[in-house]
Amino acid sequence: MAKWGMVIDLNKCTGCGECVTACKVELNVPVVGPEESAKGRTLLCMDILSTYEGEFPDVKMRTLPRPCFHCEHPPCIKVCPVRATYINDEGIVAQIYPQCIGCRYCQVACPYTVKYFNWTKPEWPEERGAALNPDVSVRPEGVVEKCTFCVHRLQKAKEQVAVEGRELREGDYVPACVESCPTKAMYFGDLDNPKHMVSQLKKSHRAFRLMEDLGTEPKVYYLSEVE
Amino acid sequence: MSERQHSTFEDEQLIRPIEQTGPGFYLMVAVLVGVIAFAGYTYIRQILFGLGVTGLAQPVSWGFYIINFVFFIGISHAGTLISAILRLSKAEWRRPITRMAEVITAIVLAIGGLHPILDLGRPDRMLHLFTEGRLQSPLLWDVTSITAYFAASTVYLYLPMIPDIAILRDRGTRPRWLYEFLAWGWRGTEHQKKVLERAINILMVMVIPIAISVHTVISFIFSMTIQPGWHSTIFGPYFVVGAIFSGIAALLIVMIAFRKAFDLGKYLKLIHFQYLSTLLLIMSFLWFYFTFAEYLTGFYGHEPNEMRVFLYKFTGDYAPWFWMMGICNFLIPVVILVNPKTKKIPGILIASISVVIGMWLERLIVVVPSLANPRLPYPTGIYIPSLTEWSLFAGGVAVFVLAFMLFAKLFPLISIWEIQEGREKSVHAVAERLKSYLPDPPSEQLLSEELGNRR
Numbered sequence: 001m002a003k004w005g006m007v008i009d010l011n012k013c014t015g016c017g018e019c020v021t022a023c024k025v026e027l028n029v030p031v032v033g034p035e036e037s038a039k040g041r042t043l044l045c046m047d048i049l050s051t052y053e054g055e056f057p058d059v060k061m062r063t064l065p066r067p068c069f070h071c072e073h074p075p076c077i078k079v080c081p082v083r084a085t086y087i088n089d090e091g092i093v094a095q096i097y098p099q100c101i102g103c104r105y106c107q108v109a110c111p112y113t114v115k116y117f118n119w120t121k122p123e124w125p126e127e128r129g130a131a132l133n134p135d136v137s138v139r140p141e142g143v144v145e146k147c148t149f150c151v152h153r154l155q156k157a158k159e160q161v162a163v164e165g166r167e168l169r170e171g172d173y174v175p176a177c178v179e180s181c182p183t184k185a186m187y188f189g190d191l192d193n194p195k196h197m198v199s200q201l202k203k204s205h206r207a208f209r210l211m212e213d214l215g216t217e218p219k220v221y222y223l224s225e226v227e
Numbered sequence: 228m229s230e231r232q233h234s235t236f237e238d239e240q241l242i243r244p245i246e247q248t249g250p251g252f253y254l255m256v257a258v259l260v261g262v263i264a265f266a267g268y269t270y271i272r273q274i275l276f277g278l279g280v281t282g283l284a285q286p287v288s289w290g291f292y293i294i295n296f297v298f299f300i301g302i303s304h305a306g307t308l309i310s311a312i313l314r315l316s317k318a319e320w321r322r323p324i325t326r327m328a329e330v331i332t333a334i335v336l337a338i339g340g341l342h343p344i345l346d347l348g349r350p351d352r353m354l355h356l357f358t359e360g361r362l363q364s365p366l367l368w369d370v371t372s373i374t375a376y377f378a379a380s381t382v383y384l385y386l387p388m389i390p391d392i393a394i395l396r397d398r399g400t401r402p403r404w405l406y407e408f409l410a411w412g413w414r415g416t417e418h419q420k421k422v423l424e425r426a427i428n429i430l431m432v433m434v435i436p437i438a439i440s441v442h443t444v445i446s447f448i449f450s451m452t453i454q455p456g457w458h459s460t461i462f463g464p465y466f467v468v469g470a471i472f473s474g475i476a477a478l479l480i481v482m483i484a485f486r487k488a489f490d491l492g493k494y495l496k497l498i499h500f501q502y503l504s505t506l507l508l509i510m511s512f513l514w515f516y517f518t519f520a521e522y523l524t525g526f527y528g529h530e531p532n533e534m535r536v537f538l539y540k541f542t543g544d545y546a547p548w549f550w551m552m553g554i555c556n557f558l559i560p561v562v563i564l565v566n567p568k569t570k571k572i573p574g575i576l577i578a579s580i581s582v583v584i585g586m587w588l589e590r591l592i593v594v595v596p597s598l599a600n601p602r603l604p605y606p607t608g609i610y611i612p613s614l615t616e617w618s619l620f621a622g623g624v625a626v627f628v629l630a631f632m633l634f635a636k637l638f639p640l641i642s643i644w645e646i647q648e649g650r651e652k653s654v655h656a657v658a659e660r661l662k663s664y665l666p667d668p669p670s671e672q673l674l675s676e677e678l679g680n681r682r
Contacts, residue, residue, distance in 0.1 A: 036279070039284050039608070040284035040285045040286075040287075040606070040607070040608045041279070041284050041285060042285070049603055049604050049605065050604070051604045066603065075452065075453055078363065078364070078451075079364050079365060079366070079451065079452065080361060080364055081356055081360060081361055081364040081366035081367050081370075082352075082355040082356060082359040082360065082361065083359050083361050084355075084359075099352075099355060099359060100348075100349065100352075101347050101348070101349050101350075101352045101353060101355050101356070102278070102347050102348020102349040102352075103343065103346065103347055103348070103366060104288045104289060104346075104348070105364070105366060105448075107288050108288060108289055108452065108454070108598060109452040109453075109454070111453055111454065111602055112602070112603060113285075113286050113601040113602070113603060113605060116285065117278070117285070117288055117348065118277070118348070119277055119278050119279040119283070119284070120276065120277050120279035121276075121277060140349075141277035141278075141279070141348070142277055142278065142347075142348030142349040143348055143349060144348075210603070211602065214453060
């Protein structure tokens with residue numbers, strides 16, 4: 001069974017935010033508008049975190065694209081009272097929207113804070129209305145949602161290869177954020193398959209994962225910056 | 228028979244509020260119903276528009292509802308636990324107190340237990356907890372132990388009420404059908420008394436571990452996660468201590484209020500308040516000890532994430548609430564209650580109110596700061612509850628007051644038969660018990676042997 005994972009090369013990442021936009025469009029993530037956003041209710045299944053190091057004028061800004069890390073031992077699924085979030089055989093941590101009761105326990109338990117709650121009825125700018133992605137269900141208000149590694153693309157890819165009568169190849173299944181990255185800073189593939197780029201990159205001496213000490217074993221690796 | 232009628236007459240005062248109702252009662256009910264109706268309106272609004280009408284957001288996605296859930300359930304430890312412990316330890320001064328304590332438990336538990344539902348994004352899917360429930364989730368542990376506690380504490384409230392309900396039935400108090408039904412054919416025979424006593428004895432032992440499990444499990448909601456400020460082994464006992472602490476304070480407030488309203492000074496004497504407030508004082512020290520142990524460990528370890536939450540409480544945005552909590556839970560009650568001059572009813576009332584406020588703040592300080600300081604560098608605002616949350620909080624308190632008043636209108640707030648039993652049997656029983664504590668007097672044989680030796 002494949003273990004899908006991601007590698008993000010921080011040396012190549014410019015922090016442009018293309019992955020964030022691609023994600024919002026692909027996953028039908030609601031646009032909450034400036035008022036709600038100011039209250040802290042923006043939904044971002046993919047986000048770019050920025051930190052500032054040093055004092056002015058000697059300042060360095062660092063950016064860090066942050067999807068869900070699809071932990072091997074996810075703290076969120078442990079606490080769910082209704083089995084609305086679970087990890088599948090291929091390592092993808094998913095949310096069952098019609099099952100979720102909206103208690104937000106998973107959101108609170110996630111050490112990376114990657115889960116988002118639909119505080120209001122989902123809305124999109126009018127221009128967007130007819131152009132929702134038909135492959136992704138629209139969430140009602142009152143449920144938690146998250147990055148899915150674009151698992152619907154995996155389903156499509158599997159159907160495609162079944163029709164073509166071949167095995168799944170690297171590149172058949174890639175999430176929207178990885179696909180959209182203009183500097184090719186993101187890699188995606190099977191972490192257990194030695195032929196895939198990601199399984200080679202994760203062994204790089206630059207590779208690290210966030211908060212490895214927590215024992216969650218994230219499946220998203222970063223390649224640290226080099227001067 | 229004549230003796231029984233005589234003593235019923237003696238405690239006539241306890242039944243009077245049930246048979247006579249003043250205008251103040253209706254006014255109070257009207258006000259409370261108004262508050263509850265407004266809370267109902269805001270809740271319906273919340274259902275229609277989603278949780279967006281609250282002040283909750285990312286990353287502080289738990290707020291007032293969870294705080295009040297923990298707070299109300301904490302208050303519920305007043306009753307059953309305290310009354311069970313007092314009954315078990317044969318504290319004679321418990322007699323006029325236990326009923327009120329048990330009523331608080333039953334009402335507050337119902338209110339607190341419903342709070343997580345207010346917090347749900349999809350209350351319409353609540354039944355998933357039963358059809359799809361995962362027993363691995365601490366939330367399910369809560370559902371289990373709170374329902375167990377509610378069942379046990381309502382039975383524990385009801386059973387000792389049966390003889391009193393029978394008194395009301397025999398007097399023909401209205402509504403007759405209610406008392407007839409609830410008295411359950413009580414005639415006061417020796418057999419019935421024996422069965423009742425036995426049932427109460429079993430329940431009071433059973434209820435103690437259940438009560439302790441309830442607040443332990445509530446603390447587990449927080450401590451089972453790996454979030455800084457929550458992931459602490461001390462949380463179970465810390466929450467239980469806090470719960471008993473706030474419970475005693477709430478009980479004292481209720482006792483003082485009804486002593487005034489129903490003129491119960493004859494039954495609730497200063498000594499009852501002083502004994503109970505001594506317990507409050509002990510719990511205050513215990514609370515301080517736990518708080519100190521909890522924060523010193525976090526501070527000494529100096530783990531960066533832990534320290535962010537720590538500083539948020541000690542010097543950051545939540546510092547005013549944190550220090551107010553310390554003043555309300557420790558400084559005020561201790562200063563008032565260690566001084567015999569201020570350990571009178573007004574002083575005890577001030578101390579109790581301050582403890583209830585302080586314990587609410589403690590719940591606030593447990594829930595919000597850990598959420599407001601996520602590990603990764605997210606933009607974080609400050610959590611400001613909206614009108615919806617405030618009105619539902621007020622509604623919860625109003626439901627409590629209203630339910631308590633209605634109870635007091637239907638049933639005696641002080642257990643009549645236990646007071647009578649105290650009058651008739653306790654003095655003798657206590658004297659016997661005291662005798663059994665004392666060293667045995669030398670027996671005849673020993674005496675004669677001693678005399679023989681001397682010869």
